[in-house]
Amino acid sequence: DHKPCTRVHLCNAGTIYVRAFEDRMDLLRAAMVGAAGSPYHDGLFLFDLHLPATYPAAPPEVYYHSFGLRVNPNLYPSGTVCLSLLNTFDGEGVEVWSPARSTLLQVLVSIQGLVLTADPYYNEAGYDAYAGTPGGRRNAASYAENACLLTLRSALHLLRRPPRGFEGVVGAHFRRRGAHVLAACESYLRGTRVAGDGGDGGGGERTCSAGFRLALRNVVPVLAAAFAEIGVEGCERFGDGELGQCSLTAIDDSAASADASD
Incomplete structure (x- = not known):
């Protein structure tokens, strides 16, 4: 230290x-x-x-x-x-x-x-050759969804164990942006596409996947509880039982989403 x-x-x-x-x-x-x-x-x-x-x-x-x-x-x-x-x-x-x-x-x-x-899928060596193709759009959309989920999980880790010297930065950032994060998650749960090549309507699905929405239902209540602990307002709307018919469980780091390297 x-x-x-x-x-x-x-x-x-x-x-x-x-x-x-x-x-x-x-x-x-x-x-x-x-x-x-x-x-x-x-x-x-x-x-x-x-x-x-x-x-x-x-x-x-x-x-x-x-x-x-x-x-x-x-x-x-x-x-x-x-x-x-x-x-x-x-x-x-x-x-x-x-x-x-x-x-x-x-x-x-x-x-x-x-x-x-916006399109991390194409950062993989050689994958830029698939940009604009139906297969590339599908894969880019799936990768973007997983990247979004992993970003939310990273936020949970940061809130639980902020690196030394950045405790204040972590807390201040998520107090300022936490409500926006949850609002975006709510929009995704309604089907809004995660940003990226797959979301332009050019040969891919126009809504996010059912698997992504199911994983979000597991992550969002835990994230909302963590935001509430640091003073973000309005988090109670995102608690267990408030996000629809799917049962909500605590985040499982081994299963909430597929590894982005797959």
Whole structure:
């Protein structure tokens, strides 16, 4: 454990937060908010950055707080972040780390903009060839639903065990956005499609899947209870027995959704 020092807000929209450590200036901890219009909307994603002795000749080492969940093809349950800018994925030219040109802010913005995208399915190597095809749309829609579920489960883990130095950020973010998260879940339960290529009506189903809605019914009451504990108002509407005919049970991390890597 290290003593955190000043928190820095990056980006005008206040969607990236960074904190350094007084006794380890080679370490940083960052939190970023998932973008609107993506399966990660209103989620919070935590990363640790280590500046090696060879920095900036070498890129920072980045660890993702995954809680064992595969929310994205580029974010592994082990914490590995697969990104050409970090030299952990193939790339060329401006895609790879340059000691003269690349920055820590560029790394964080790249993760937020290039990894946590509206269509994470196509981040898998070679899958962009299927973009716009009926099969690609179906698979992208299914992946987006699973990414959404895993983002909700990640929120639960963060609320239960916020990383040191970001307890306040986690609490403040979900107090501010918790009602929006629940409202989105309510919309999904009515059939609204999760954002992504599969939702454009071009050959795919226009509503979300029954399996996704069933999994949501298991997750939402637990998430609403966690939000209520930190002071989010209106959570009682999402408790057990309030979401329709399906029975509601506590979230089961082993079965609430299929692993995104399948």
